Amino acid sequence: MTTAEAVPETALDRRRTDDVLLEVENLRVYYDTDAGQVKAVDDVSFTLRRGERMGLVGESGSGKTTMAMALMRLHKPPAVIAGGTVTLDGVKLLDLNDEEMRQTRLRDIALVPQGAMNSLNPVYRVRDQIVDGIKHHTPKGEMPGKEVVNERVYELLNSVGLDGNVADMYPHELSGGMKQRVALAVATSLRPKMILADEPTSALDVVVQRQIMLTLEQLQQEMQASVLLVGHDMGLMAQFADVLGVMYAGHLVEFAPIAEIFEDPKHPYTKKLISSLPDIQVKGTFTGIEGLPPTLVVPPPGCRFHPRCPIYNDDEDFRGEFVDLRGSLDTGLCTTVDPPLKEMEPRRWVACHLYEGDA
Amino acid sequence: MATQTLDRPAPGSATDEDNVLELKNVTKVFGGGIMRRNLTIAVDNVSMGVPKANPGITAVAGESGSGKTTLARLMLGIIPPTEGSILFNDRDVATLSRRERTEFRREVQPIMQDPFEVYNPFYKVDHVLMAPVNNFGLARNKSEARDLVVESLETVGLRHQETLGRFPHQLSGGQRQRIMVARALLLKPRIIVADEPVSMVDASLRATILGSIDLLNKELGIAVIYITHDLTTAFQISDNILVMYRGSVVETGRVEDVIQNPQHPYTQLLVESIPRPDPKERWGRDMASQETGSDVSDVGCRFAPRCPFVMSECTVEMPPLYRTGDTQAAQCYLHREGSLGDVMSVSDVFKSYA
Numbered sequence: 001m002t003t004a005e006a007v008p009e010t011a012l013d014r015r016r017t018d019d020v021l022l023e024v025e026n027l028r029v030y031y032d033t034d035a036g037q038v039k040a041v042d043d044v045s046f047t048l049r050r051g052e053r054m055g056l057v058g059e060s061g062s063g064k065t066t067m068a069m070a071l072m073r074l075h076k077p078p079a080v081i082a083g084g085t086v087t088l089d090g091v092k093l094l095d096l097n098d099e100e101m102r103q104t105r106l107r108d109i110a111l112v113p114q115g116a117m118n119s120l121n122p123v124y125r126v127r128d129q130i131v132d133g134i135k136h137h138t139p140k141g142e143m144p145g146k147e148v149v150n151e152r153v154y155e156l157l158n159s160v161g162l163d164g165n166v167a168d169m170y171p172h173e174l175s176g177g178m179k180q181r182v183a184l185a186v187a188t189s190l191r192p193k194m195i196l197a198d199e200p201t202s203a204l205d206v207v208v209q210r211q212i213m214l215t216l217e218q219l220q221q222e223m224q225a226s227v228l229l230v231g232h233d234m235g236l237m238a239q240f241a242d243v244l245g246v247m248y249a250g251h252l253v254e255f256a257p258i259a260e261i262f263e264d265p266k267h268p269y270t271k272k273l274i275s276s277l278p279d280i281q282v283k284g285t286f287t288g289i290e291g292l293p294p295t296l297v298v299p300p301p302g303c304r305f306h307p308r309c310p311i312y313n314d315d316e317d318f319r320g321e322f323v324d325l326r327g328s329l330d331t332g333l334c335t336t337v338d339p340p341l342k343e344m345e346p347r348r349w350v351a352c353h354l355y356e357g358d359a
Numbered sequence: 360m361a362t363q364t365l366d367r368p369a370p371g372s373a374t375d376e377d378n379v380l381e382l383k384n385v386t387k388v389f390g391g392g393i394m395r396r397n398l399t400i401a402v403d404n405v406s407m408g409v410p411k412a413n414p415g416i417t418a419v420a421g422e423s424g425s426g427k428t429t430l431a432r433l434m435l436g437i438i439p440p441t442e443g444s445i446l447f448n449d450r451d452v453a454t455l456s457r458r459e460r461t462e463f464r465r466e467v468q469p470i471m472q473d474p475f476e477v478y479n480p481f482y483k484v485d486h487v488l489m490a491p492v493n494n495f496g497l498a499r500n501k502s503e504a505r506d507l508v509v510e511s512l513e514t515v516g517l518r519h520q521e522t523l524g525r526f527p528h529q530l531s532g533g534q535r536q537r538i539m540v541a542r543a544l545l546l547k548p549r550i551i552v553a554d555e556p557v558s559m560v561d562a563s564l565r566a567t568i569l570g571s572i573d574l575l576n577k578e579l580g581i582a583v584i585y586i587t588h589d590l591t592t593a594f595q596i597s598d599n600i601l602v603m604y605r606g607s608v609v610e611t612g613r614v615e616d617v618i619q620n621p622q623h624p625y626t627q628l629l630v631e632s633i634p635r636p637d638p639k640e641r642w643g644r645d646m647a648s649q650e651t652g653s654d655v656s657d658v659g660c661r662f663a664p665r666c667p668f669v670m671s672e673c674t675v676e677m678p679p680l681y682r683t684g685d686t687q688a689a690q691c692y693l694h695r696e697g698s699l700g701d702v703m704s705v706s707d708v709f710k711s712y713a
């Protein structure tokens with residue numbers, strides 16, 4: 001072919017353009033409370049590619065769980081989706097009726113909830129927990145026969161590294177790690193395109209954590225599913241994620257490939273996060289980010305981070321690093337204009353006035 | 360051996376008067392009934408003391424189900440031991456008078472792990488914080504009580520406007536956890552037993568909360584038992600560590616030594632599995648020592664089914680805690696040769712470098 005349009009695409013180009021699995025646009029999730037509206041997720045947008053693993057971190061209360069639950073439409077009142085769209089493989093999830101959404105869950109998008117280990121029903125054997133999940137999300141008349149289902153149960157248990165005999169056990173007979181594996185088996189039973197996992201390993205020791213995360217990675221790669229992993233452990237994110245989203249006070253403030261987040265964090269909050277990571281080589285002092293997280297009912301004007309921002313407040317520790325940038329920062333903007341999330345380079349999004357000119 | 364004649368009480372001997380709280384050969388077994396296979400030995404023959412002077416911070420590390428939370432509940436007097444005894448100021452906690460019991464309740468304060476369960480869902484957050492202020496008479500009047508509460512909330516990074524007046528389910532997981540920390544701060548007790556106080560907060564806030572716990576220890580001399588599965592923060596904040604596996608203390612000693620030079624195969628595996636915050640250094644793919652569901656052992660070393668170095672004696676009898684160095688001890692037959700003696704109470708190891 002000779003026409004300009006027919007320049008052969010590389011695999012990378014194709015991924016870049018076509019392979020968006022999840023697209024979240026201007027999502028808002030609010031809680032209606034007596035004290036006012038808690039804007040837990042406020043105007044969040046990002047895209048996730050097929051087969052990609054995204055981590056989502058952010059301060060406690062910044063809206064991570066609220067967002068994950070809303071993506072599944074499992075948010076509970078007084079939470080309401082106040083705006084935005086969620087598109088999964090071309091399907092607008094927020095437009096589906098309840099029955100359609102129920103069919104979509106587990107089949108297309110599945111959740112490993114926060115504290116999943118305790119989400120198993122104590123009076124059901126493992127087999128029944130898995131079969132129930134399959135039944136509940138399979139259209140009437142499409143449920144395969146008993147033998148096929150049992151076969152699938154063993155297959156699933158094996159895929160998460162458990163023996164078949166675990167099928168006949170009750171949750172209390174399993175260790176925390178084994179329960180978490182069962183939760184993974186349930187979540188992947190219908191081979192979803194997208195797996196959401198909210199702090200799936202926060203109660204487990206690191207040995208089991210590594211095994212669970214490697215198992216999740218294996219399943220995800222085998223199914224070519226995308227993963228959204230919500231958590232706090234930057235170590236875990238470094239090990240698992242391809243891209244990382246950082247939330248602060250209901251906003252997504254940074255989104256970038258994981259290596260770039262560690263090498264060159266852009267947003268001052270991310271900077272602080274990276275610089276306060278402890279290790280096991282030297283005992284240091286504990287320095288968190290000064291000040292309180294903001295209220296989500298009446299967020300600070302302008303940039304929500306400005307009351308605690310080391311750049312805006314000209315924090316000594318950061319002077320060296322940011323001296324040039326700060327020189328060109330219009331600090332007046334920080335207190336008056338909420339910085340929008342802007343793409344600085346492909347797949348590098350930041351919401352901060354420091355980079356105003358660069359976008 | 361010389362080290363055996365150290366100031367260590369013989370097993371089962373009189374109590375150690377330097378300790379404010381002492382666990383003597385404490386075992387806790389759950390379940391039972393007719394079926395023996397339903398028995399769970401949650402804590403298996405643990406002895407340790409919390410000294411009155413310079414108590415330090417002691418981490419208890421281990422996976423979920425290793426007995427950490429049970430150990431915490433025993434220390435707090437929430438559940439009685441099946442065997443052994445727990446002493447508070449040399450008095451058995453099981454037989455305290457009413458007055459002594461009130462004192463015990465005030466002096467040994469929990470920061471419990473599961474923020475989803477500890478709260479009565481029908482009480483507002485205010486109750487969780489006001490109740491101790493009222494019960495222990497910490498304030499002279501209402502406004503002073505409120506000031507105390509507001510101050511303690513701010514110490515843990517919570518805004519009272521958004522916390523007071525709310526029900527527990529209206530807060531995020533990490534926010535609920537911090538209420539528990541604020542509650543303990545209010546009471547300024549002798550001992551704080553903190554069960555995973557920061558498992559659900561971000562790195563920056565974790566630093567802030569651990570910093571305030573550290574301050575309580577250094578400034579007010581409050582002993583802290585820091586229960587966690589996170590070895591990095593254990594290393595950062597503690598002086599001593601106990602590593603638990605299925606109810607037993609498998610390794611103990613000075614935290615720097617245990618974490619930088621682990622002697623028990625389980626601790627070695629733990630340290631190696633810490634997720635390093637560096638995407639260029641991804642962890643190995645090796646899935647060795649994975650639990651598959653058919654590896655439960657109730658004789659010998661509990662770790663034997665997963666241990667890469669397992670020997671025949673390991674599956675016959677539980678090894679003792681061998682002192683592997685001046686500041687460290689490991690419950691593993693690999694250290695029988697060259698051991699400096701058996702350790703009866705883990706605090707004896709701590710004493711050698713305190």
Ligand SMILES: Nc1ncnc2c1ncn2[C@@H]1O[C@H](COP(=O)(O)OP(=O)(O)OP(=O)(O)O)[C@@H](O)[C@H]1O
Pocket residue numbers: 031032033038040058059060061062063064065066067077078079296528529530531532533534559560
């Ligand atoms: N039912 C509710 N009613 C009112 N506000 C709520 C409710 N549930 C959560 N919130 C508020 O919404 C905000 C976001 O909460 P969310 O649970 O999404 O945070 P998170 O980022 O997952 O936090 P964590 O890391 O602590 O789990 C918080 O300020 C929280 O107090």
Ligand code: SF4
Pocket residue numbers: 267268269303304305306307309310311312329334339351352353354
């Ligand atoms: S916009 Fe201003 S206040 Fe906000 S993070 Fe950037 S520099 Fe700091």
Ligand SMILES: [Mg+2]
Pocket residue numbers: 064065066114531532
């Ligand atoms: Mg959450």
